Amino acid sequence: MLNRHAVPGLAGGIRPTACLPLRRVLSAGRFRRRHRFRFLRRRSVAGLFFIAPALLTLAATFVYPVCYNLWLSLHSYNLSELYLGIHFVGLQNYAAELGDPYFWSALRNSLIITLASLALELPIGMALALILYRRIRWNGFFRFLIILPLLLIPAVTAYMWRFMFQYDGIVNYILSLIHVGAVNWAKTATGLLSVIIVTVWENAPFSLIIFLAGLQSVDPELWAAAKVDGAGPVRRFLHVTLPLMRPFVLVVIVIRTMDLLRLFDEGYILTGGAPARTTETLSQLVYTSTFTYFNVGQGSALAVVEGLIVIAAVLSCFLTLGVRQGT
């Protein structure tokens, strides 16, 4: 074993300071502090050697493009009007957004998709986790079937569903079997609904996995104790399980909120914004501005605003749900 007292940097054991004169103790402390400071600085420099490759890569491939994006957002730059050149316009691109009805409808759509999907994914994931946590026959088989949608390529999944959402497709056939009748999935509300259905089908297993991990970290004695105290299954869930699962719920909400607000694949493939760009999400809006209308400046500004919206959403998640956890 390692003798900690022999190594100056690692000293942490109990020292017989009580019998030493006060002054010597103090000066030793001062010396140790200064020594420690230099030691830390030296460590920082040595550490830079380790992180330099990753740092340089990130600087070139992430930080620089992001800064370039900010720069673009302050300029008028249209790929279809390159003869006009690139010139500085200040915050004009941002101001233009606020008056743009497409921006507001995209924001509305993203919020609807995010809230609706979260409202469905979390309870489904929790219910399935509570079931699969028990000893169930064919547990592995059920888990495999239920988790499989999460592992597929989202774009391919979206194309699969696009096929099934055709007017003559299987979804409408099943709906007519249960006497709902065929639905035109190419309208604004139904288009958004189709995006939500696909997102939930795909991502409910994500909350299932996290919640299963959470349940496995709970001490089963707590349930047993609650049961002895006469709590029924509902109260056991509300007063024992749910409070213990709080951090896991928070993780799922934060991660899913970020991903749902940035949703692109499903919306772009399923509806393509149709009809008349009324089902566009924020990411789709950025995409059409940049690659359909070639307005790079506008698109960059929209991307920045989208990033700010995501950050604001995540922060508000932490503030409303995370604070009580800390106390």
Next chain:
Amino acid sequence: MRGRNERSVLRWTRKLFARVAVYGTLLLYSVWAAFPIAWVVLTSFKTNAEALTVPPKVVFRPTVSNYADVFAAVYQFPSVVANSVVVAAFGTAAIIFLAVPAAYGLSRVIPWGRNAVSFGIISARTFPTIGLAIPLFILMQNARLLDTRLAVVIANVAYSLPFGIWMIFGFIESIPIELEEAALLDGCSRVGALARVVVPQLLPGLGATAILTSIVAWREYLFPLILTTRDARTLPVVAGSFITDVGPNWGGLCAYSVLTILPIAIFCVVTGRLLIKGFIAGAVKG
């Protein structure tokens, strides 16, 4: 005597109800999860004319013409698969090689490493992919790298490297520091300690990280959509080429979907535990 009997019957029925409810829910959800996949598998064996009929055909003469379609020269299927594999493999290799020393430095050497990692992962995860794709598109255009595998690899590395560092950082933090200290005392250099002491213990973690970053690259749609046009397209993007102006080839699309689902399903069966462990490790440690 009778009262006791009644109670046991009551308990028995309640248990039965609970069991029926549990298995019923499970069965119902499994059908909901598996039916779309099953339907696509079924459709992939139908001709294109049979793919969309009212009422849908369940009994039909199966054909493999759709699979032949996918392998037709137009779709360049083998080269698309190669693109996806190369992009995922090179991106993952680059991320591992860059992230291991970085995570080690941030965990063991630099005192402010923990804060840097948290800040980095949060800022990287909140930034919209599309906001990275626009400047990368213009930069790649200027560098004449559009429609190359390198462009997609660069985009993936940019997006997943913070994630890789964060994951490996977590795994290094969970390794006890005593062994390294012993190695350092015995005159081993920092690099030596990393290579001989840390990395061998890190291998399972590296596996999980590699699987996850490969999955992210394999699934990524936006970067290849924007950065490639023909030669470097990956699997998710090419799925769109079954829907053309002439009309959709649904049978072909379904066969294509099955071909992309199959390796995932096999992979999932073979390494299921590892995959899910990786997912949890990747998500919960924040």
